[in-house]
Amino acid sequence: MELEDIDLNLLVVFNQLLKERKVSKVAENLGLGQPAVSNALARLRKLFGDELFLRTSSGMQPTPFADQLAESIGYALGMIHGAVNARSSFDPATSKRSFTIGMTDIGEIYFLPQLMQRIQVVAPAVSISTVRNTAVNLRDAMEAGQVDLAIGLLPQLKAGFFQRRLFAQRYVCLFRAGHALDKKRITQADFYAAEHVAVVSAGTGHGQVDEILDNASPQRRVKLKVPHFVAIGHILQRTELIATVPERLAERMAQPFGLRHVLHPVKLPQIAINLFWHAKYQKDPASQWLRGLIVELHADAL
Missing domain, CATH: 3.40.190.10 (Periplasmic binding protein-like II)
Structure with missing residues (x-):
């Protein structure tokens, strides 16, 4: 197959079908009628010799061959889009973007x-x-x-x-100034003897660190679990709990909340x-x- 055999508009329809999985939604996005999108899909099927998308109860699902094409076509369209818009200008001083x-x-x-x-x-x-x-x-x-x-x-x-x-960045232990661990260096025994606040952040780099600490022996003494870091400063400021946090976050929280941090005694990966x-x-x-x-x-x- 040669490039001159391919209508670029068909690839735009293909890319939209991958994202939306509904002919009606693709038609709305592209300003076309549903028959025009269906016709484009028919031409794509003939061009590639594959069904590409199959109707299911959850929408138009791509075939394995369509999934194989998806990444390359998406990348190519992205590069074309960037090239044809390269001459547009942006003035931050006046933009309302x-x-x-x-x-x-x-x-x-x-x-x-x-x-x-x-x-x-x-x-x-x-x-x-x-x-x-x-x-x-x-x-x-x-x-x-x-x-x-x-x-x-x-x-x-x-x-x-x-x-x-x-x-x-590396991980550190964070706690209030004057805490029993407020010294230049703490040991693993110090760390595991303390009570902890743990941030449950599955799906993030910090979630991987939590898995390492939770699978270690001995176990952390987790006194409190929270779903985010926003309240950590307030909590540590008023308690004897300690937290494992990225170093740059600790640097931001230290002065406003009266906190201190030391190098983590457990070997953890950098982020x-x-x-x-x-x-x-x-x-x-x-x-x-x-x-x-x-x-x-x-x-x-x-």
Whole structure:
């Protein structure tokens, strides 16, 4: 099969069917009638010699061959989209653009204060929204432009995405100033003798660390479990509990809450924090500006 045999519009329909799984929704998205989408699917089936999508009770499900084509076609369309829009301009000083960034609650605590402080100065009409990386289908949302960037440990964002390392960080033990463990170094015996607050964050890099600690012997003495890091500072400030947290979060929380942190006595993996964006927006000036701002504010020197 040669490229001149393929109508690019058919591949756009194919890509939409992969995301929406409904002919009616694809027709709505593309401003077409349902018969036109059905006709495009018929042409695709003839072109590739495969059914591609099968009607089921849960919508149009792709065949194994369609799944095989999906990644390459999505990547190619993204690159074409970026190329044809490369000449558009973006002026942060006058733009009223709203950006959406995928990040965790740790990310909000660490990245947003400086980012918003800078945006208020250089792009006063620009606004930012955040979404949890685990609360949306991040791959599809970023491909569709619903999420502009994502920050974190996100191994699912590989083919079709660019990434830039911001920093790697280790884990520390965090507790209130004056705690019995408030010294230069603590032992594993100290760690396991203390009572802990644990953040249950399945599906994140921190979730992997929790598994290591929970599968260790002896067991942590977990007194409290919470689903996020937002309240950790308030809790540690008023109790004898300790927490295992990323070092940069500990640095942000230490002064406001009167906390101290020391190197973790258990050997834990470092977390690589990366900035991700879809290939479709590699040359988009607005995306380039926001990426550059985040790198300027938060990336370690390479």
